[in-house]
Amino acid sequence: MTRRFPLVYGTLLAVSALGIALALAQIFLVAPEERVMGAVQKIFYIHVPLAAVTFLAVFVLLVGALGYLTTGRPVWDRLAVAACEVGWVFCTLVLITGPIWAKPAWGVWWTWEAKITTTLVLWLLLAGIVVARGYATTPEQAARVGAVLGVVAALDVPIVYKAVDWWRGQHPIVFGPGRGDPLAPGMGRALLLSMLAVTVLFSALVVLRMRLAALEEALAAAEDAAGRSW
Amino acid sequence: MKSYAFLFWGYLVVWAGIVLYLAFLGTRLARAGRRLEALERRLHERAPSAR
Amino acid sequence: MSFLRAASAIAGKDLRIEGRTFRTAASTGLFALVVLVVFAFAFDLDTVRRLGAPRVVPGVLWVTLSFASIVGLTRAFEIERQRDALTALALAPVDRGAVFAGKGLASLAVLLALELVLVPLTLIFFDATDTVSLGALALVLLLHTVGLAELGTLFGAVASRLGRGEALLAILLLPAATPLLLSAVQCTKGALAGDPLSENARWMLVTAGCDVLYFLVALLVFESVLEEG
Numbered sequence: 038m039t040r041r042f043p044l045v046y047g048t049l050l051a052v053s054a055l056g057i058a059l060a061l062a063q064i065f066l067v068a069p070e071e072r073v074m075g076a077v078q079k080i081f082y083i084h085v086p087l088a089a090v091t092f093l094a095v096f097v098l099l100v101g102a103l104g105y106l107t108t109g110r111p112v113w114d115r116l117a118v119a120a121c122e123v124g125w126v127f128c129t130l131v132l133i134t135g136p137i138w139a140k141p142a143w144g145v146w147w148t149w150e151a152k153i154t155t156t157l158v159l160w161l162l163l164a165g166i167v168v169a170r171g172y173a174t175t176p177e178q179a180a181r182v183g184a185v186l187g188v189v190a191a192l193d194v195p196i197v198y199k200a201v202d203w204w205r206g207q208h209p210i211v212f213g214p215g216r217g218d219p220l221a222p223g224m225g226r227a228l229l230l231s232m233l234a235v236t237v238l239f240s241a242l243v244v245l246r247m248r249l250a251a252l253e254e255a256l257a258a259a260e261d262a263a264g265r266s267w
Numbered sequence: 268m269k270s271y272a273f274l275f276w277g278y279l280v281v282w283a284g285i286v287l288y289l290a291f292l293g294t295r296l297a298r299a300g301r302r303l304e305a306l307e308r309r310l311h312e313r314a315p316s317a318r
Numbered sequence: 319m320s321f322l323r324a325a326s327a328i329a330g331k332d333l334r335i336e337g338r339t340f341r342t343a344a345s346t347g348l349f350a351l352v353v354l355v356v357f358a359f360a361f362d363l364d365t366v367r368r369l370g371a372p373r374v375v376p377g378v379l380w381v382t383l384s385f386a387s388i389v390g391l392t393r394a395f396e397i398e399r400q401r402d403a404l405t406a407l408a409l410a411p412v413d414r415g416a417v418f419a420g421k422g423l424a425s426l427a428v429l430l431a432l433e434l435v436l437v438p439l440t441l442i443f444f445d446a447t448d449t450v451s452l453g454a455l456a457l458v459l460l461l462h463t464v465g466l467a468e469l470g471t472l473f474g475a476v477a478s479r480l481g482r483g484e485a486l487l488a489i490l491l492l493p494a495a496t497p498l499l500l501s502a503v504q505c506t507k508g509a510l511a512g513d514p515l516s517e518n519a520r521w522m523l524v525t526a527g528c529d530v531l532y533f534l535v536a537l538l539v540f541e542s543v544l545e546e547g
Contacts, residue, residue: 080277087281106542123288130284135275161493168489172480181474185539186490189472192535193494196528200497203520204504238285245292252299259306 046248049241056234063227077141082227084134086235087127088156093263094124094239095159102187105180111254117187118170119246123239125163131156151202158197162190176257185259319444321419324412328420333427335397342393343428350386357382358443371446375411376506379440380499384466386436387429388488391470394425395478407544414544415537418471422536425474426467433459440522446510461525462502468532469495501525 064082101117104110135153136146147153166186173179336342357378366374398407407417407445437459441447473490480486493500501521515522 076271077273077277079274083278083281126284126288130281130342133280133284134277139278141273151358158493158496163490165486165489165493169476169480169486172482172486178479181542182480184478185472185542186483188539189494189535192531193497196497200500200524204500242285242288242292245289245296249292249296249299249302252296252303256299256303256304256306259303263306263310 046241046244049237049244053234053238053241056237058158059226060227060230060234063230074148077138080134080138082231083235084131084138085228086232087134088131088152090231090235090239091124091127091131091156091159092194093236094120095125095194095244097243098124099191102184102191105184106188111180111251112189114183115247115254117180117183117244117245118250121166121183121187123242123246125160125167126242127239128156128160130151132160149205151198151200151205154201155194155198158201161192162193162202166190176254229254321413321416324416325419325423328407328412328417329423329427332394332397332421336424336428342390343431345393346386346390346428347432347435350382350432351387351439353382353385354378354440354443361444363445366444366446368394371444372449372507372510374528375440375444375446375510376383376503378444379437379506380462380502382436382440383429383433383463384492384495384499385488387425387466387470388484388491390428390432391425391474391491392477392484392487394421394428394471395474396483399478399481406491413542417544418475418536418540419533421469422471423476425471426464429463429467430460433463439449449512450510451514452502454513454515455506457501457515458509458522461522461529462498462505465498465525465529465532466495468536469498469528472532472536472540475540481541497528498525 060082064079097120098117101113101115101120104113105117135156139148140146166183169186170179170183173182361374361378397403437455441450470487470491473487473494477483477487478489501524504521505518505525508515
């Protein structure tokens, strides 16, 4: 794994850079400007893929956490911590680009709509996992805590969404996201390209983060061995 | 003109966020790698016959 | 030792320890009272009357209960931290799930006892006694406190294993309890307004389902939580 790694990572990074360049070209040069909102609507092409990938990260976190709880093998924990951290970074970007889109589009920076609120709660859940892991005294404890919290968080997300959705049903939104407008053809392709590019970027970051986790594990083991050999 | 400001800041934030995270990962990776190499060198010095 | 026997033994132990000093109940109760008074300063009675008590009081009540439960749950696990009793429990030939059930049951008892005092006080402080349907309120409180106790015990064990207290527990518990708290506020609003339970039947049923789900998930993962760090 260690020798193949630079090649895998380099390829992923190059592909994501290429993908992003292509997507940006499609977004700014080809896709038509939206009739009502104008150029600012183009944030949508980065905001939506970021959000989709964030929820993909939650799924990967669940897989990693369950994998670690059932097998105890470190590779699953590496996947879980990578998905958790990278997912949290992407979640932060979603929560920042969202209001930047919302203000010119709907006139408000924030609403408590179901998707937006769920993303905020998810951000808190992921942040909690990162914080809790930081308090662990051994790597095994960090892995176990991360896995338990990861499973609960991942399972909670759909429940949160449904609950907020019903809650909003009792307080209908006067302004804000409603039914989506149909996409013009140039827009659809831009969104797809952007979605692919962001997914590849996400994968590259996850692989890189897993590499860091593996290195830190090896470092801890070596420090253990060094301590014992005195 | 105002809408272009939002567009600019939106993409800038995303780009900055990704770059920051990559920089964070990069520094941590470099540091861990360096410490690992130093430790392995010390372990081999102490016990060259160790596996 | 059978699951039920183990769980009730553990719950009994916790409650007996509590019964000797009432330390947990006292600190939890006083903290809850303090928060309630702060809310009275935040929302004066005039504002509450104008908005209508059923719209303001549920939020006040459940924020107070959530905060108080965090204090109480941290105390509950602090008992174990002394002399590392948590490890002793983990080593005992007892189903891990029974440990969860036992501690959860004890926390539930303390929380319900707290509510017995806190809820009437809240109704009185905020002048919400006119239209309240006590039976519905009791059921709503019971159903949602079970969920709170379950999540609180799970996250409380994690926080305790990490050697941390209230702050970490709050960070972990409150976001995860979002659906529970949303439902609690909705259903309490209905009970305060005197609506029949069927109005909020959907919320109640889903919460009941979540209570079962949280219990099952906790049973599955508690083994990992208790493991030697």
